Amino acid sequence: MTRIAFLGLGHMGLPMARNLVAAGHDVHGFDLVPAAVDAATAAGIPVAGSGADAVTGADVVITMFPAGRHVIAAYQEELLSAAQPRTLFIESSTIAVDEAQTAHALAIEAGHRHIDAPVSGGVVGAENGTLAFMVGGSEEDFAAALPLLEIMGKRIVHCGGPGLGQAAKVCNNMILAVSQIAVAEAFVLGERLGLEHQALFDVVSQASGQCWSVTTNCPVPGPVPTSPANRDYQPGFAGALMAKDLGLALQAIEQTSTDARMGRLAQEIYAAFAAGEGAGRDFSGIITDIRAGEV
Structure with a gap:
């Protein structure tokens, strides 16, 4: 013990x-x-x-x-x-x-x-x-x-x-943020094209667009019953925490002079999300801002 x-x-x-x-x-x-x-x-x-x-x-x-x-x-x-x-x-x-x-x-x-x-x-x-x-x-x-x-x-x-565990975390969460935004945009696009959520999920979850943001943290209710979308985006991993982690990623990007345009954009999007109702919602709730044209 x-x-x-x-x-x-x-x-x-x-x-x-x-x-x-x-x-x-x-x-x-x-x-x-x-x-x-x-x-x-x-x-x-x-x-x-x-x-x-x-x-x-x-x-x-x-x-x-x-x-x-x-x-x-x-x-x-x-x-x-x-x-x-x-x-x-x-x-x-x-x-x-x-x-x-x-x-x-x-x-x-x-x-x-x-x-x-x-x-x-x-x-x-x-x-x-x-x-x-x-x-x-x-x-x-x-x-x-x-x-x-x-x-x-x-x-x-x-x-x-020393410090390289944090380096891996920063890189991982930058990928996660970018992919979550991309998945949310795709589902909103699918809605406007007339696709049912389940149909799009059935395709993407078994195709080249498959990722954790689809199969575990799907941003729409239904396809993944355990995802935050099925409980009004209760975190989970809150938007405020994602914004914080992306701030650390941005700091690392600038310190290393890395050309990371998607990472920078994700940081801007989640900072705005966390400044509003997204602070206490799951970060997959970014789909609500995308639907409203607020990103």
Whole structure:
């Protein structure tokens, strides 16, 4: 049994922590949001009064925070100094590559081990333990973290050195955003040409246009009963989070002088979506803006 501090018990963090508890590990949580604390307590996860209290005595610290600045501030202000030597830090927030590298350097300098391990798969993946983890860090630290990652995820890939897990996440979500927009546009076009949703789905899901945005996250009700379109676009993966991730992609595009016109356009579209009602809706709800001519 491993003692784990899990910081960030929101929609993703709490089910991930529950899966670790179910596997027999001793998990202690922390979150600043009272509702998250209440939900964790109801799930039987003891919640510490501070981040420092949570990590004291822990073998592994997992963080799932909203942004890179929160990660770096928490590391600098309390977590690294409170943790016992050689604690393994698993940073599963989605943050910028350079922020992940800064967090790694801070942890190593403080005498700890560290990997960046952002996730893909949304709330359903977190609940079912089927997340994908993209990991950056040393081979040794990846191997140490792997048994825990396998409890929370189904697909775990070591992408290289520090920050490269975040690099893979940025690239993956840029592809996802572009494909989700393209699928939404195609279904709107199909509607206006007189195609039934099911007919278009039956073609595309078995043809060269097949992709996750069609077969899992289909943006229209009916063809995929489990898609957010069948529950009024409740996330899922919220438009605000996609806009945030595309902001990180845009930052990387500019830092590397990459010609990524589709990525830039996707960032503009999702930023506008998230500025309105799309903030709290699933990102596949972009189809409503496309129908209304608002993109």
